[in-house]
Amino acid sequence: MIKVSPRAPTQRGLDLLAKTPEFQTIFQQEMKARGLQIPWAMECFHMIDYTVTWPTFFNGGPITVKDVDFDPFDRAILITLLKVQDNWSHPLGWSEETSCKEGR
Numbered sequence: 001m002i003k004v005s006p007r008a009p010t011q012r013g014l015d016l017l018a019k020t021p022e023f024q025t026i027f028q029q030e031m032k033a034r035g036l037q038i039p040w041a042m043e044c045f046h047m048i049d050y051t052v053t054w055p056t057f058f059n060g061g062p063i064t065v066k067d068v069d070f071d072p073f074d075r076a077i078l079i080t081l082l083k084v085q086d087n088w089s090h091p092l093g094w095s096e097e098t099s100c101k102e103g104r
């Protein structure tokens with residue numbers, strides 16, 4: 001279990017979560033599946049708090065991560081975080097939406 005003060009910055013909790021084996025496994029799978037470089041993705045991860053605290057990112061309903069709203073690295077990081085929380089006791093509902101241009 002990760003323990004973070006409620007007064008701690010969001011990025012502090014995310015950085016602690018990134019050190020867990022579950023995060024590392026899912027993160028590596030996502031980077032490989034998307035053809036992204038892990039070192040660069042980790043640089044992006046250390047600044048992801050602006051995205052997860054973005055008021056329009058989570059409006060109380062299921063989260064939709066759209067490829068038109070995020071660059072490939074931020075999107076992969078968000079999907080990793082959402083997959084990790086899928087195993088928590090009260091996970092958020094979410095989906096990933098990709099355009100036809102990606103061929104998915």
